[in-house]
Amino acid sequence: MNLTEAYAKEIEAVFAEAAEEIGRFPAPFDEKGQALLEAANPLRANAGTNLITFLLPFWLKESASADEGLCKDLAVGNVFAMLQFFLLDDVMDEGDRLGRAKVTEALVLGQWLQDSFQRYYGRRFGTEAPLWPYYREYLAAWATAVSREGASPADPRDPSGLAGKSALVKLCAAGMLSMAGREDRLPVLEEALDLVLATLQLSDDWADWREDLADENRNAFLTLAREKLAWPEGQPLDERAVKRAVYQADAVGELAGIVRTYGERLRELEGVPGVLLIFCDKIYEGLRRDAEEAEETVVRLALGGGLSYILSKKEK
Structure with a gap:
C-alpha cells in the first residue's frame, strides 16, 4: 500500500486548511x-517520511472511536507543530550560519505556527482538559532529547531514546484516547509509537549520515558503523570508513535487522492499528533493499576489480 496515495484526500484537505490559516499570518510570514x-506536503514534494505526523489522527480514528472532524483538527494542528519544530531544528543546527536576520525570522514564524497549533487543539480541548499534562510531558521528553543529543553516541537499539525528539507526535493519541475514555490504552500505544518513531529515526540517520559526520554522536547509523568496524574510540569516522562499513561490514543489513526487530515487537503489542505496521514495513523494506544493493555492488565491483573505487568515490 502506498500510504500517500491511500490518504491523498485527507492530506489534501489538511494542507489546504493549513494553507488558509497561514494565509492570515502578517507579511512576510x-x-x-x-x-x-x-515543502512538507507529500503530494507536492518528496516528504513522505513525515506522514505519521499529520496522518496519525486518521490512523487512530477507529481505535479511538473518533469522528472525522476531530481527526482533521488534530491533523492540521500537528502540521503547525511539525513546521515549528522544523524551524527550531534549523535554528539549533544552523543558527551561526543562518545569521541574525534569518534566525529572527524563523523564530517569529515559529511563534505564529505555535499559536495556530494551540488554537486548533484548543477547538477540542479546554485549558483544563487531561490532554495538557501529556503535552508538558512530551515537551519535556523532547527538550531532554535535544539537550542531550550528541553528548554520547546515539543508540540504535534504544527505541525510546531514538523517539525522544519526536515525542510530541504522541500528543494526538493522548488526546483522542482521553476523549474516548480509553486512557488505559495509552501506555501500549505510546510504546508502539516509540517503536515506529525509532524506526523512522533510524531510516533518517541512514539517509543523513554524511551530513552528520561532523557530529557523529547524533546519528545512530554512524554508531552502528563504528561498531561494525571496531573503530578506535576517540578517532572520528570519515567518509571512507563509513563506506567500508556499508560495503564490507554489512552495516545497512545490521540496521535493517534492528528495524525488523522493532517491527516484530510492534506486532506483539495488542490493538496496534494495522497502518502503523504497514508504515514500519515500508521503512524496513527500503532499508533491506539498500542492504541488498550494497552487497550486489560489492560483488559486481569485486569481480571487476573495482572495489577500491567504490570505497573512495561511490555515493550512496
Whole structure:
C-alpha cells in the first residue's frame, strides 16, 4: 500500500486548511509559511517520511472511536507543530550560519505556527482538559532529547531514546484516547509509537549520515558503523570508513535487522492499528533493499576489480 496515495484526500484537505490559516499570518510570514508548508506536503514534494505526523489522527480514528472532524483538527494542528519544530531544528543546527536576520525570522514564524497549533487543539480541548499534562510531558521528553543529543553516541537499539525528539507526535493519541475514555490504552500505544518513531529515526540517520559526520554522536547509523568496524574510540569516522562499513561490514543489513526487530515487537503489542505496521514495513523494506544493493555492488565491483573505487568515490 502506498500510504500517500491511500490518504491523498485527507492530506489534501489538511494542507489546504493549513494553507488558509497561514494565509492570515502578517507579511512576510504568510509567504514564508506557505513555502515551508508546500515543502512538507507529500503530494507536492518528496516528504513522505513525515506522514505519521499529520496522518496519525486518521490512523487512530477507529481505535479511538473518533469522528472525522476531530481527526482533521488534530491533523492540521500537528502540521503547525511539525513546521515549528522544523524551524527550531534549523535554528539549533544552523543558527551561526543562518545569521541574525534569518534566525529572527524563523523564530517569529515559529511563534505564529505555535499559536495556530494551540488554537486548533484548543477547538477540542479546554485549558483544563487531561490532554495538557501529556503535552508538558512530551515537551519535556523532547527538550531532554535535544539537550542531550550528541553528548554520547546515539543508540540504535534504544527505541525510546531514538523517539525522544519526536515525542510530541504522541500528543494526538493522548488526546483522542482521553476523549474516548480509553486512557488505559495509552501506555501500549505510546510504546508502539516509540517503536515506529525509532524506526523512522533510524531510516533518517541512514539517509543523513554524511551530513552528520561532523557530529557523529547524533546519528545512530554512524554508531552502528563504528561498531561494525571496531573503530578506535576517540578517532572520528570519515567518509571512507563509513563506506567500508556499508560495503564490507554489512552495516545497512545490521540496521535493517534492528528495524525488523522493532517491527516484530510492534506486532506483539495488542490493538496496534494495522497502518502503523504497514508504515514500519515500508521503512524496513527500503532499508533491506539498500542492504541488498550494497552487497550486489560489492560483488559486481569485486569481480571487476573495482572495489577500491567504490570505497573512495561511490555515493550512496
